[in-house]
Amino acid sequence: MSDFEHLIYDAVKEAVQTVYGIDAEGMLVVETPRDPKMGDYSTSIAMRLAKQLRKRPTEIAEPIAEHLRTHFSQAKSVEVANPGFINFRISESSLTEMIGKIIEAGDAYGTNDSGKGKKVLVEWVSANPTGELHCGHARNAAWGDGICRLMEASGYDVLREYYVNDAGNQIVMLGESLISRYFEYFGKEYPLPEDGYHAEDVKKIAFEIAEKDGDKWLEADPKERLAYFMQEGKSRELKKIDEDLKLYGVRIDSWIHETLFYENDRERINTVLKRMDDLGLTYEKDGALWFKSTEYGDDKDRVLKKSDGTLSYMTPDIANHVYKVERGYPKLIDLWGADHHSYVTRMKAALRALGYPEDTLTVDLIQMVRMVEDGKEVKMSKRTGNAITIRELCEDVGVDAARWFFVSKDVATHMDFDMKLARTKTNENPVYYCQYAYSRMHSILEKAEGFETAEDFDQLNDEKELLILKMLSDFPNHVGEAALMRKPNKIADYILSLVKVYHSYYNSCRVINAEDPKLTSQRLALVKATSITLKNALNLIGVSAPESM
RNA sequence: GCGCCCGUAGCUCAGAUGGAUAGAGUAUCAGAUUCCGAAUCUGAGGGUCGCAGGUUCGACUCCUGUCGGGCGCGCCA
Numbered sequence: 001m002s003d004f005e006h007l008i009y010d011a012v013k014e015a016v017q018t019v020y021g022i023d024a025e026g027m028l029v030v031e032t033p034r035d036p037k038m039g040d041y042s043t044s045i046a047m048r049l050a051k052q053l054r055k056r057p058t059e060i061a062e063p064i065a066e067h068l069r070t071h072f073s074q075a076k077s078v079e080v081a082n083p084g085f086i087n088f089r090i091s092e093s094s095l096t097e098m099i100g101k102i103i104e105a106g107d108a109y110g111t112n113d114s115g116k117g118k119k120v121l122v123e124w125v126s127a128n129p130t131g132e133l134h135c136g137h138a139r140n141a142a143w144g145d146g147i148c149r150l151m152e153a154s155g156y157d158v159l160r161e162y163y164v165n166d167a168g169n170q171i172v173m174l175g176e177s178l179i180s181r182y183f184e185y186f187g188k189e190y191p192l193p194e195d196g197y198h199a200e201d202v203k204k205i206a207f208e209i210a211e212k213d214g215d216k217w218l219e220a221d222p223k224e225r226l227a228y229f230m231q232e233g234k235s236r237e238l239k240k241i242d243e244d245l246k247l248y249g250v251r252i253d254s255w256i257h258e259t260l261f262y263e264n265d266r267e268r269i270n271t272v273l274k275r276m277d278d279l280g281l282t283y284e285k286d287g288a289l290w291f292k293s294t295e296y297g298d299d300k301d302r303v304l305k306k307s308d309g310t311l312s313y314m315t316p317d318i319a320n321h322v323y324k325v326e327r328g329y330p331k332l333i334d335l336w337g338a339d340h341h342s343y344v345t346r347m348k349a350a351l352r353a354l355g356y357p358e359d360t361l362t363v364d365l366i367q368m369v370r371m372v373e374d375g376k377e378v379k380m381s382k383r384t385g386n387a388i389t390i391r392e393l394c395e396d397v398g399v400d401a402a403r404w405f406f407v408s409k410d411v412a413t414h415m416d417f418d419m420k421l422a423r424t425k426t427n428e429n430p431v432y433y434c435q436y437a438y439s440r441m442h443s444i445l446e447k448a449e450g451f452e453t454a455e456d457f458d459q460l461n462d463e464k465e466l467l468i469l470k471m472l473s474d475f476p477n478h479v480g481e482a483a484l485m486r487k488p489n490k491i492a493d494y495i496l497s498l499v500k501v502y503h504s505y506y507n508s509c510r511v512i513n514a515e516d517p518k519l520t521s522q523r524l525a526l527v528k529a530t531s532i533t534l535k536n537a538l539n540l541i542g543v544s545a546p547e548s549m
Numbered sequence: 550g551c552g553c554c555c556g557u558a559g560c561u562c563a564g565a566u567g568g569a570u571a572g573a574g575u576a577u578c579a580g581a582u583u584c585c586g587a588a589u590c591u592g593a594g595g596g597u598c599g600c601a602g603g604u605u606c607g608a609c610u611c612c613u614g615u616c617g618g619g620c621g622c623g624c625c626a
């Protein structure tokens with residue numbers, strides 16, 4: 001809640017207690033009315049008390065409002081409206097006090113302690129190191145980074161993690177594909193596996209290895225050669241992924257490799273399997289080891305160890321999730337592509353079966369993205385013929401537009417990414433509308449020299465000035481709420497609405513007026529506070545705040 | 550067949566825990582600039598919230614059914 005929401009909450013709670021002798025905790029909600037004409041804040045408490053008190057909501061509301069009028073000094077007005085809302089308007093002086101607080105807080109404005117230092121491990125992207133990141137990953141990456149930024153700003157202790165699937169068959173395929181391309185470089189034949197990787201970037205890596213190492217691997221021991229190409233391929237692919245994420249503005253703190261769980265004769269995995277066995281969660285059938293996941297709500301039991309002795313994908317991943325908890329993170333958030341949704345049940349089942357609390361793991365599914373141009377889906381990059389990569393996207397539409405688009409739409413919805421619109425550098429593109437507002441603010445502030453720094457703000461009484469101040473004061477509240485719900489798109493919405501009011505204000509009120517230095521200095525302070533808030537908000541979704549454009 | 554997600558204005562999308570007349574952007578139409586950046590602003594039109602029931606003071610929101618679209622139902626990862 002914002003400062004004002006807290007104040008109102010406490011005041012209303014006290015009023016209800018005094019007037020009716022009822023503890024409103026749990027039923028009291030302070031919200032912002034849709035229509036600002038209603039007031040700055042409102043509460044529906046009278047309607048919620050109606051049943052208990054057997055009276056009409058408006059009759060219940062009036063005595064509460066009357067009490068607040070005399071006891072709640074920050075409110076300019078407290079009014080009752082049908083069908084029983086109590087509406088508040090915050091006094092101008094309380095609002096203008098925010099300016100100083102925001103300027104003082106600077107980059108930290110918006111941070112809040114709603115996370116209470118809770119430790120959270122967010123695992124996302126986690127694309128296999130067998131190729132480049134593409135558009136689907138771009139949505140996942142932008143959203144996950146947004147969630148991390150929001151939680152960090154809200155006082156959570158966040159670890160940003162990427163799980164590298166480097167132990168499965170796909171890495172063998174990568175190695176074999178590279179060897180094939182390596183042979184090709186020297187004009188020799190080596191079969192490219194059918195389900196190998198045919199993409200251009202794999203070929204490029206193979207050629208790089210050929211240029212670095214020469215032909216020494218042509219006649220090398222096949223086992224040694226495969227191991228080398230697997231390792232080399234993986235690390236080069238990972239390096240590219242890391243670079244692309246950095247280009248995209250996404251920071252990863254921790255890279256956990258699947259092979260970690262295979263170290264020391266699968267020590268970590270065996271420990272987990274033993275725990276499951278001890279708990280009676282497994283059985284053998286058809287030469288394979290199974291997990292009784294149906295006992296935990298899954299459709300069917302799942303194989304942990306295949307009859308050939310190798311492990312199924314989920315087994316090291318269970319160890320991975322256990323390892324997260326063991327490192328001191330009781331709260332895990334994973335972002336997966338929606339095509340993995342069936343996997344959610346079994347992973348949760350495994351953790352619950354092992355005795356971890358139900359809410360240990362939260363999985364947010366990222367629905368599919370369709371890249372669209374001129375109303376038609378673009379499946380492939382025109383340049384490469386492969387899926388559009390995150391790098392191409394950054395070069396094509398820009399990082400800011402890409403991140404804005406991905407983050408401004410809830411990941412639960414299937415999204416159309418309009419390439420043409422994202423590329424557009426005009427008013428059609430909301431990201432530039434927002435950035436332009438920041439540039440305008442900066443432009444004004446550059447002209448601020450010669451004006452004193454305002455100490456008080458008694459002349460800021462334009463309707464739009466007060467609305468801006470109200471929105472600014474709500475910012476930390478929006479951040480905390482967006483973090484709690486893991487919805488960065490709420491910040492994009494907030495930015496749009498703030499910027500809209502600012503543009504409107506800019507057109508109706510002149511900030512700099514040499515004939516009225518007092519008003520000018522007060523308005524400059526307001527613009528300063530607004531620019532700080534806007535910049536911080538943009539930063540939360542990974543979009544830059546350009547001083548000129 | 551079973552499971553998960555989605556269905557809101559012409560288009561792209563918001564609407565957490567049920568609340569006031571369902572909102573933005575864009576597109577369309579009509580206006581605004583001797584002045585801080587017009588990548589701007591002001592206004593207008595545009596909706597059976599897929600459909601049908603139910604729950605209640607009140608449902609876009611919750612429940613049931615149904616239609617449409619996407620995704621998944623491997624000893625693949």
